[in-house]
Amino acid sequence: MGDIEQSVVPRSFRLGDLSHAGTYVVDDRGRIVEVNPQAERLLRRGAGELLGRDAHDLLHRGESGEPLPRSRCVMRQPLLTNDSAHGQDVWLQRGDGSLVEIAWVVTPCRIGDGGSGALVLFHEIGSAGLGERQRAHPAPEMSQLDRLALLAETTTTLTASLDVDETLRQLVRLVVPLLADWAVVDLLTEEGEVTRAAVVHHEDGVLAHRADLERPMPPLPRESTMPLARALRGVTATLVSPADYDRPLESRLAAVQRDLFKATGIWSACTAPIRGVRDVVGAMTLGRSEQSRPYTTDDLLLVEDIARRAGLALDNARLYERQRRVAETMQRHLLPRLPSVPGLEMGACYVPAPHASQVGGDWYDAFVLSDGATGLVIGDVVGHDLDAASGMAQVCNMLRAYAGELEEPPSVIVDRLDQAVARMSETTMATVVFARAERMDGSWQLRWTNAGHPPPLLVDGDGRTRYLEDAGGLLLGTGFAPVREDAVVELPPRSTVLLYTDGLIESPSHSLDEGLDRLRRQAAALTRHPLSVYCDRLLTRVRPADNDDDVALLTLRVPG
Template identity: 70%
Template sequence: MNVPAGDAGRSLAAEGERTFQLRDLSDAATYVVDDAGHIVGINPRAEQMLNRAASTLLGKDAHDLLHRGKYGESLPRSRCVMRQALISGETRQGHQEWMERGDGSLIAVSWMVTPCRIGEGGQGALVLFHGESAPTHAEGQPRPSASSMPELDRLALLAETTATLTSSLDVDETVRQLIRLVVPLLADWGVVDLLTEEGGVARVAVVHYEHGVRVHRRDLEGPMPPVPQESSMPLSRALRGVTPALVGPQDYQGSPDSDIAVRQRELFEETGMHSATIVPIRGVREVVGALTLGRSERSGAFTSADLLLVEDIARRAGLALDNARLYERQRRVAETMQRHLLPTLPRVPGVLMSARYLPAPDASQVGGDWYDAFVLSDGATGLVIGDVVGHDLDAAAGMAQVCNMLRAYAGEVEKPPSEIVNRLDEAVVRMAETTMATVIFARVEQPAGAWRLRWTNAGHLPPLLVERDGRARFLDDGSGLMLGTGLPAAREDAAVELLPGSVLLLYTDGLIESPGHSLDDGLARLARYASSLVDQPLGSICDALLAGVRPSDNDDDVAMLALRIPG
């Protein structure tokens, strides 16, 4: 909850003690945190010792802002004894912990943390501290309670968590890797609940380690009831981003306060978990979900030190999931924009056309591939295939600009393809954002009864022409520099007759390129497949080429435009 700056008169009550106000503690530096660890009150003495104004402290996470190691390094939550005192809900005290002051210097403090009530029914903790003039190690100084893992193994696990979870930009893969990291190392059961973009909750993973393998309990996964803001049950609190908790079946023996608490009680009954940790999964801006780790077969219960470790793991998972969701949103935006820009193919008497667009399988690999077809002012049909360099939203935006300019220039005057593309190249160089692209612009025309293709190629892969008898050849003529280089380009036009029954294919590199094979191998494969399909319906040819030619290890998008002269 938010507390106005300077509200040192806020009423608080220590557990079992009289009501008091922060201004009553004039000799001790004091601040108050809510159940999420955010500072909600501070007295003048603490402002003075920390060299920080209340306005810079209120609402901030006390651990992230203040708690440091002895050399000023950021302190992992799993090693912070003051953080452990907060989540344990017990009164604890200690010596020679370090806080960072407003000027970046460190101050060694002795401290005490005790639970308190905030306002009407709110829970938090009161932190009192004073500086140590001679920092020395104090006998009996509290340290994190015993953990099921040695310290070096804990640090290694956190390092592996960071490296593993940041290697993927796919939400499902990140969840799978998270479960793999903690089950069975820390728990027999791993449960992940994620908040959906629509505001609901989905239980996306329930995994049990049995007989040496991780088994997904699909029957326990699926949509979850909504999270009531007033619920005090551990899962509801975690999904709201408040303090993590050590939980057991006893926490769900009373009357549940919500439907989601009923589902959680059923989870404990079904799994037989006798000890569990429930921690929020926090992203950069908001809570992403919650992680529940449970023990049913192993006898040891989770400790508060284990809880801090799981909290650290969940924070790393939250950042990874946040990034994955961001990339998925970016992909949806770019893909929607691309699909809206891709045209409805015109009906041209005497010509059949079909097109396909396939987005990249990786959410991060949004490209700038496009196709276009339109009737020109002189009755000819314009064909375009292009690819803006890059695999991100900028590439998709660049594609939209290049596509629209080409349409405008081609429809303005009746000029050869090479002159249209030269004019387009001049415009691309002047674009505010540096853009490079490959493109083929072609005219399909019937000047004297026979159909003819006239085209120019700005750095793109050559069109493929397959005759009625299956003979295939790549149209390598008319090739020149790609768009956006800023170099002078002497572009040429090329022409070829389109015989009845022949199929023309324009495509982007996502159809044939593969990290494991050469470009020539991909072109040869395309020619073989297309030759064997020439007598199929045009749409079936496109589908078969996507299924049979596109390499499985290609993470690029694909645009394809096919044309047939019926015979």
């Protein structure tokens, strides 16, 4: 196997060349990215059913057709350890529900331009209809080792994200179809209302949402003894069946749950509270409509433990989202209304980070100074949390105060600001550009200094562009005392100046130079548009799709 360990999938290679073995390639997340025709025939699934899917969730089964815990999947180990391995007695589920027993080889490989993954080759040993094997070998209960492995995977997976929706997706993936045919999650809002956040069914090898059942729920009755109401009040987990609802119901919440059982065909279920650190977050109901074994007390204990871990993860995600909303609200309230300055046009916009995991300290500011010049500021406090937003507020206010008090060049004011930042109780570092737009003998000029920030971009009326890279210096808060400089440039009629934060140009998938070039090209192409639409169109064209940072943008234009 030593020679195979260096396998590479070159651009010219096609899996169709391996006509005698079923073959597919998975990426480093286990998703199928290439498949050959023989694999399609053996698995009785077209490429469209395979590509982009998680190979383990879609294909790997126990010998009775039961879902296989990832901890017991021998074909996953080489992917995790980046080793080669081979074996047999592995069962894959075909598209028609039957099982195929295979002998297999897995070896690491490179995909395309440096990506990593694994090459899987297999051939058939034996096969049987799924129903036939289930009759001969009823699906066994999970062993204690499998239960512990599932709980460990639950903790690791659910704590990897601080996004509520992503946590719910991962929770459902962990329990369906391993423990249930159906997973239903009801969440309590901060106002105490109930919303049915997820109703997911395992169908034809995929997890399908029942959007028609995901909706706001009736009020939670405080005295109800029905299972869902009890779980939402934090009472212990309960085994449930449709028979529990075959009697007069005292609340609309219970009636909705009865309708759920009818719509899904669930005949055995368990409902457990999802508890956070302080309060109940919601409830989880797992149901079986196709599996033949009813839930037992042991299953109930496992589900209750999973729900408890989910509650801690959801509680943390909600806390982070609340913190993010506070920070974002603080930022928006601090961002100013642009002043009206005769002979100048100004525009600005702020866009928060697209994901709850990021809250930045980006800001812009514009104000008229005591000598009649217009002050322009763009800045970014280092960090992505509430502290960054709080630091931004302090730095923004101090800069305004110094600029309004002192009729000094930008370098002097930023130097004074740097000294003040160094004295702040909480360590704060920030980048900033402070500029003055000054009218001199009927024309406009820009005087600025730059403390570690991306350089402003000047776009002439004819589309010529250049970055204003002079007067650069260290960012604020380093503790050093750098000598700061000023630079001056004339602003001809119809010229536009762009001040922006790094979220507009930085991307994990592209270099900074590529981002700067993209901004330069698009800023020039859009220069004839009025400022009322300029910022929005520039953001749409320039901001990277994989950007995970907020963006502040301030534009200044001298009319023609």
